[in-house]
Amino acid sequence: MGDTLRDVPELFETALGESLVARTDQIPQFRLGPPDLCHLVKNNAKTAKDVTSYHYVSGVEASSAGSLAAYINTLTYSMDDSANKGGWFSAPAPFRIKSGVYCCYNAFAMLDVRVEVRIPGGVNVYAVNRAGKRVAIGQDASPAFWAELFVSSVLRATLADANPDLYPAGPAGLRRLDPLPDLNVEGRFLDAVKDVFPRAWQLGADPDVQVPTLTSNVLVYALVRYFGYESGRWDVLIRLWRDLLHMDPSLAALLAQAYMNADLDGKAVKLLYQTLQVHPNCTPVLLAQIDLLQKKGKQDLALTLAKRLVNTAPLEFKAWEKLTQCYTQQGDWPMALLALNSCPMFANSSRELPVMPEPLRVHFPDFADPNGLYSDNDTHALTPLRAEGLRGTFRKAYALLADMVDHAGWEDLLAHRANVFVMEDEYRQVKEEELMPNAAGKSDGASDGDDVPLVVAATGKPASAPSSAPVVPAAADEAALAEPSVDPVANTEPTAASEEPAEDDENADPEALPPSWRARARAIGGSKLLTAFSHKRLCERWLDDLFLMLYEDLRVYTAWKAEEAHAREYQLAYKRTCAEWEYLGDLARRLGKKADARNAYRQCTVMRFSPKASLRLLALLTEPDAVDDDVPIPTPVGPDGTPVEDTVPTTPGDATSRVIGETLRHVARLLSIPGHNVAILHKVYGDRVYPNPLASAMFKLINRYGLARVQAEVMARKFPTPIFKRMSVTLEYAEKFRVRGWDA
Structure with a gap:
């Protein structure tokens, strides 16, 4: 249509300036802030028609107003003039950029800095505060203010895809550029970091x-x-x-x-x-x-x-x-x-993705897959596993629990859990005994209106009283747990007895209890009530839920491995759909079974390219234990359905050559199959060299084996031209920035 930009994604507005209004309304919700917003007004001189569009961008140097205005100026040379090449008489009047506004959030000052550029004309710089009011920014703005804006912009660019569990990593229409393209910009950034570091706590905490x-x-x-x-x-x-x-x-x-x-x-x-x-x-x-x-x-x-x-x-x-x-x-x-x-639990904050009105139309660079062969798998139709949605410290606690199961075994861990925590059957039994009518308890000083606790903790307080802070397990606790006074409970269903934690010291003395509690204990069976819980705690509800989630995951994982073993024993083909392989890969990765996760992701990406599965596989392939996988590597197929063979066969040699060859073979298969996957990943990571998962994988190989060795292995393989260029640029970046191993 002639009103779009080449190689730049755009979202066209229905009403003039609606994206700027929506961003202004959301400023009070910003913490580190969403990606920068570039709003453009284009004009057709012949029809006097204005068209407005916007796109998100990360990586533009925000150390001054001039650098932000220069970005809008470079977009004037990116207008799509393909419609004007049909002939002199039929060529429509071209669109030109009339004005633009670049929005960049200063997370330290909590101001949304906006640089308004008029072509031709001047540059107007101002800011919008959390109340939605304009704040003037003159030419004499302090260097500290621009240092804060520069650091905020680079942090957003480097943390955009920090969480591998979130896909896609950013909003639609995001253009990614290198935040630190050369050593000079990197040096200025580090100087700015030193200036703002005393106030870094204002940006919030890590996950x-x-x-x-x-x-x-x-x-x-x-x-x-x-x-x-x-x-x-x-x-x-x-x-x-x-x-x-x-x-x-x-x-x-x-x-x-x-x-x-x-x-x-x-x-x-x-x-x-x-x-x-x-x-x-x-x-x-x-x-x-x-x-x-x-x-x-x-x-x-x-x-x-x-x-x-x-x-x-x-x-x-x-x-x-x-x-x-x-x-x-x-x-x-x-x-x-x-x-x-005893872990204090909290969930980390969600991503700061902007909420914008529905665009009139969108324009993306021509990297779309016309056949729909390489779209993401829809795993929502499968039985959902709740553990996949864990975030923050809950995901870390799940990993700790899964590690315990991996070392101790599920049955043994449940037995230890029954010895440590109050189980449902124990609580129900004491509850039934407590409800039995007994007149002796009332005659010993406990009136009808007394609120007598059901479970007496070690300190003589009711177990329903919440503790003010977690308690450190002391040496006395270790001795008590080494020789428990009660046998493990047969029923180990993971259900919490109460939502509130119990008090800490388990060495309860019945004579030290208040008279009314001591009378009630004698009334319902002597010291039986006290003995049942003398060495046990109440399990936190979130830990109970983690046990249930882990049980669900282990049940599905065990069924999967049993089916695979049955297929191998009877020499049957074990077939799954692409979505199922991705689903199983996520499950194995969550349980710490990296070899099974890699195998499942391989099967998924061979059958149909999935960006999410491929990116997670790439991260797993660079793990040190990837070379120990004793699984058959499936033969990949290209877009036309023909198999793609490895150009360098595996030959026996010294251990280093075998490790490098095996690791690079996995990376090469991922980059080569299918041949268009780099174009698809361009929609997610753009032309940015670093940071992105492709560069991170190559850097890990360089860290481990040296740049010269990796370069030799890359040159020995006949990659397609786009992939070879992408890998060559990454290797040049590693040498220029002196990534660890660049001189080896």
């Missing part, structure tokens, strides 16, 4: 923390992910944390973590020792110390520190998570269950 701190916030989470775990550039983080260490002693934990991930354990030990000598109860430093001990296999020392940590920070989920991990590694299942039951 595992409820209250943001100087060491646990969105800025730290994004920096560690971008420079550390995704690319291995720990040297950049080491220099940054060194420069910021003077602000607070707790930043030594971030520096020690960077040392450990860079294989500089000696420096980490020295730094942690010096910091703990001065600040022995610094929570982040204790967490880093526990990580170091677990890395070295010192589980007994890690457990000692974990107990100290939960006493120092009883309301932190990470503290109880570490304690649960330590007990799990030592095989102390009762104490692991008690520690998990």
